[in-house]
Amino acid sequence: MSSRRVQILVALVLTALWGAGIYAGHANGHLRFLDRLEATLTDLRTLARGVQRAPDLVTIVAIDDTVVKRGGHYPLPRADLARVVDAIAQFKPKVIAIDLLLVDRGAGLGDAVLARSLAAGPTILAAAAIFPTASSSVARSGGEPLTALPQAERFLLPLPAFADHAEVGIVNVATGQSGSPLSVPMLFRTGDKVELSFPLRVATRALDKPLTIAPDHLMLGDRAVPTDTDFALPITYYGPRRTIRTLSAQNVFDGTLDRAAIENRIVVIGASVAGGGDFFPTPFDSLMPGVEVVSTAITHLISGDGILRDRKVHIADALAAILLPMLLVGLLAWRRSTLGLVAAAAVMVAWAALNLFAFTHGVWLNAATTLAAAVPPVAVFAGVQLWAGNRRTQYLTAQSRSLAQFQAPAVQEWLARDPDFLAKPVRQDAAVVFIDLSGFTTLSERTDPDTLQDLLKAFHALVDKSAVSSGGMITGFLGDGAMILFGLPRAMPDDAARALKCSIDLHRAVQDWMASLPPSIRDQLDFKIGAHFGPIVASRLGGSHQHITATGDTVNVASRLMEVAAQHDARLALSDRLLDAADFLGDPDSTLRGPLRTQVRGRSGTVTVWFWRDERQPGQAAAEADMAG
Incomplete structure (x- = not known):
C-alpha cells in the first residue's frame, strides 16, 4: 500500500x-x-x-392584563378563579386544565368555593417539580427505562382541598441554554415515585385512553407517542403567541364567553400577565406565555403532529x-x-x-x-x-x-505538453556544435582543484549563455567540452543560422574569457569548435533517468571538425553544409579561410571545411557589448 x-x-x-x-x-x-x-x-x-396552522383542539383562557386591571391585583382571587371554572364547565369541555400553582391558602371562603368548582367537572391541576439545581438532573445510566427520568428533589403539589377533586400533573418544561423550551418531560420521579407531566395528564384524560410506558416511548391506547430517550416530548412551535386559540378570562366576567370555543374542547386556564414571570423566548416570539408552551405540548400529544426525536433519530445522528x-x-x-x-x-x-x-x-x-x-x-x-x-x-x-539547468526552456515546455516526446527516435535535419578546451587535462595535474572548479564553472556559464541566447539545447557537458544541438524540440528553418551564430559567439566569448585569465593558466589553455549540419537521430536514452541526445554521422563529423581545426591552426571549423544552410554572406569583423576538402577520422569520404577567424582584438566584443548596454 x-x-x-x-x-x-x-x-x-x-x-x-x-x-x-x-x-x-x-x-x-x-x-x-x-x-x-x-x-x-x-x-x-x-x-x-x-x-x-395549529390543530384546533385547545382553547387557552388567559388571565391577562385586562383581568388584572379589573380585579386590581394578581394572583387572581380563588373565588374569581372558581367563577371562571364554573363558566367554562357550563359549556361541557372535554377537560379543564389549570396551569396555575394552587399551593398556598387563599383568603376567606375562596378556597372552599374553588374546591366545589373543581369537583364539578373533569379537571387537571398543575404541580411543580423542585430540582436540587437550576436544571433538572437526568440519569444516563443503563438499566430500567425509568432511570433516565428527570430526578426531582420533591414535588410542589396543590393543596389537598384541591387535589382531592382533580388529577395532578407536573408542569415543568425543559429549556436549553438559550432559555427556549425545546421539550417537555412526560415523566418525573423522586425517590421511587413517578409522576406524569401536566400535558400528558391532560391528553390522557381528553382521549380517555389508557397510558402505557414502553421502554423507549409511550402508548396512549393503541397509538404510540415517540419521545426522546429520557421520555421527553420534543416540541416545535406553530407560531407566535395566540397561534393557539386564546380567549381572555375577562370574557367570563363580561358574560361574553363563546360557547363554540369551549364545548367539547380542551380548555387550559393560565396566566399571561405582563411581569408575571411565566414567559419563554421562542423562535417566533421573545415572550411566549408558559400556558401556550404547555398547550403546544398538549396539542402535539392529541394530534400526533409533534416532531420526532427518538432512539432511531439518535442512531441517525x-x-x-x-x-x-x-x-x-x-x-x-x-x-x-x-x-x-x-x-x-x-x-x-x-x-x-x-x-x-x-x-x-x-x-x-x-x-x-x-x-x-x-x-x-x-x-x-x-x-x-x-x-x-x-x-x-x-x-x-x-x-x-x-x-x-539541463534542458532548454523550449524542450521543457514541449515535454510538459507531450510527456512522450522522443519516446520513439525521430530522424530529422539539425545543426550540431561541439566545443572543447584543449590543454585542460595537463593543467589539471598541476592546478588546485578549487581553481579548476572555478574555471569549469566559468566556461560552462559561457557555453550556456551562448547556447540559450541562440536557441540551442545543450545535450550534455563533457567535462571540459560541450555538445549543443539546434533542431529540437522540432526542426526550424533557421537552425543552421542560429548554430553558426552560436559558434561565432562562443568563439569570441571564450577568447575574451581566456584573455582575462592569469598567464600561468591562459598559456596552457586553448579551445576548438566544430559545427556541422545534416541528418540526425534524436531520441531519449536511459531508464528511470533519461536524457535527450542526438546520434548519427552529422554528430560524428561535428565532433571530428575540432580535430581538423587543431590540425590547421584554427579554433573554429565550419562545414560547407552548415554555411550553405545558414546562407552565410560573411562578417566584416572576421575572415573565412578555405574551402578545404579533407577526410575526418573514422569516416570514409571527404568533408568541405571552412576555418573562421576573428579579426577583432581579444576583449573587443565585451567592450562593445558594455557600450551597447
Missing part, C-alpha cells in the same frame, strides 16, 4: 474516532456548548419552516457524526483540487438541505453535533492538504529549476 493511501486511511480512521467521540460526549451530558448551538440552529430551522466527516475528508483526499472542495461543499449543502427538509417534515436531526464532528477534522485535513500542496509546489518548482 502506498504511503499516500496509508495517510488517507489514518486520516479517515481518526476522523471517524473524532465524530464518535463528539457524539458520545454530547449524548452523555458533556459538551454543553453544543446545546446552545443546537438551540440556535433549531430556531433558524423553525423560522425557515414558517408559521403553521450518530451515523451522520461519523460518516459525514469521513465522506468530506475522503472527497478532499480523492481530489486535492478545486473539484474536491466543490464536491465537499456540495455534500455539506446537501446535508444541510436534508436536515432542513427532515425538520420541516417532522424529524429533528441534530445539526450542532454533526457540525462539531465534521468541521474540525475537515478544516485540519484541508489545512494539511494545503500545506502539503505548497510543499509539493515548492518541490516541483525546485525540480523545474533543476531541469532548467
Whole structure:
C-alpha cells in the first residue's frame, strides 16, 4: 500500500474516532456548548419552516392584563378563579386544565368555593417539580427505562382541598441554554415515585385512553407517542403567541364567553400577565406565555403532529457524526483540487438541505453535533492538504529549476505538453556544435582543484549563455567540452543560422574569457569548435533517468571538425553544409579561410571545411557589448 493511501486511511480512521467521540460526549451530558448551538440552529430551522396552522383542539383562557386591571391585583382571587371554572364547565369541555400553582391558602371562603368548582367537572391541576439545581438532573445510566427520568428533589403539589377533586400533573418544561423550551418531560420521579407531566395528564384524560410506558416511548391506547430517550416530548412551535386559540378570562366576567370555543374542547386556564414571570423566548416570539408552551405540548400529544426525536433519530445522528466527516475528508483526499472542495461543499449543502427538509417534515436531526464532528477534522485535513500542496509546489518548482539547468526552456515546455516526446527516435535535419578546451587535462595535474572548479564553472556559464541566447539545447557537458544541438524540440528553418551564430559567439566569448585569465593558466589553455549540419537521430536514452541526445554521422563529423581545426591552426571549423544552410554572406569583423576538402577520422569520404577567424582584438566584443548596454 502506498504511503499516500496509508495517510488517507489514518486520516479517515481518526476522523471517524473524532465524530464518535463528539457524539458520545454530547449524548452523555458533556459538551454543553453544543446545546446552545443546537438551540440556535433549531430556531433558524423553525423560522425557515414558517408559521403553521395549529390543530384546533385547545382553547387557552388567559388571565391577562385586562383581568388584572379589573380585579386590581394578581394572583387572581380563588373565588374569581372558581367563577371562571364554573363558566367554562357550563359549556361541557372535554377537560379543564389549570396551569396555575394552587399551593398556598387563599383568603376567606375562596378556597372552599374553588374546591366545589373543581369537583364539578373533569379537571387537571398543575404541580411543580423542585430540582436540587437550576436544571433538572437526568440519569444516563443503563438499566430500567425509568432511570433516565428527570430526578426531582420533591414535588410542589396543590393543596389537598384541591387535589382531592382533580388529577395532578407536573408542569415543568425543559429549556436549553438559550432559555427556549425545546421539550417537555412526560415523566418525573423522586425517590421511587413517578409522576406524569401536566400535558400528558391532560391528553390522557381528553382521549380517555389508557397510558402505557414502553421502554423507549409511550402508548396512549393503541397509538404510540415517540419521545426522546429520557421520555421527553420534543416540541416545535406553530407560531407566535395566540397561534393557539386564546380567549381572555375577562370574557367570563363580561358574560361574553363563546360557547363554540369551549364545548367539547380542551380548555387550559393560565396566566399571561405582563411581569408575571411565566414567559419563554421562542423562535417566533421573545415572550411566549408558559400556558401556550404547555398547550403546544398538549396539542402535539392529541394530534400526533409533534416532531420526532427518538432512539432511531439518535442512531441517525450518530451515523451522520461519523460518516459525514469521513465522506468530506475522503472527497478532499480523492481530489486535492478545486473539484474536491466543490464536491465537499456540495455534500455539506446537501446535508444541510436534508436536515432542513427532515425538520420541516417532522424529524429533528441534530445539526450542532454533526457540525462539531465534521468541521474540525475537515478544516485540519484541508489545512494539511494545503500545506502539503505548497510543499509539493515548492518541490516541483525546485525540480523545474533543476531541469532548467539541463534542458532548454523550449524542450521543457514541449515535454510538459507531450510527456512522450522522443519516446520513439525521430530522424530529422539539425545543426550540431561541439566545443572543447584543449590543454585542460595537463593543467589539471598541476592546478588546485578549487581553481579548476572555478574555471569549469566559468566556461560552462559561457557555453550556456551562448547556447540559450541562440536557441540551442545543450545535450550534455563533457567535462571540459560541450555538445549543443539546434533542431529540437522540432526542426526550424533557421537552425543552421542560429548554430553558426552560436559558434561565432562562443568563439569570441571564450577568447575574451581566456584573455582575462592569469598567464600561468591562459598559456596552457586553448579551445576548438566544430559545427556541422545534416541528418540526425534524436531520441531519449536511459531508464528511470533519461536524457535527450542526438546520434548519427552529422554528430560524428561535428565532433571530428575540432580535430581538423587543431590540425590547421584554427579554433573554429565550419562545414560547407552548415554555411550553405545558414546562407552565410560573411562578417566584416572576421575572415573565412578555405574551402578545404579533407577526410575526418573514422569516416570514409571527404568533408568541405571552412576555418573562421576573428579579426577583432581579444576583449573587443565585451567592450562593445558594455557600450551597447
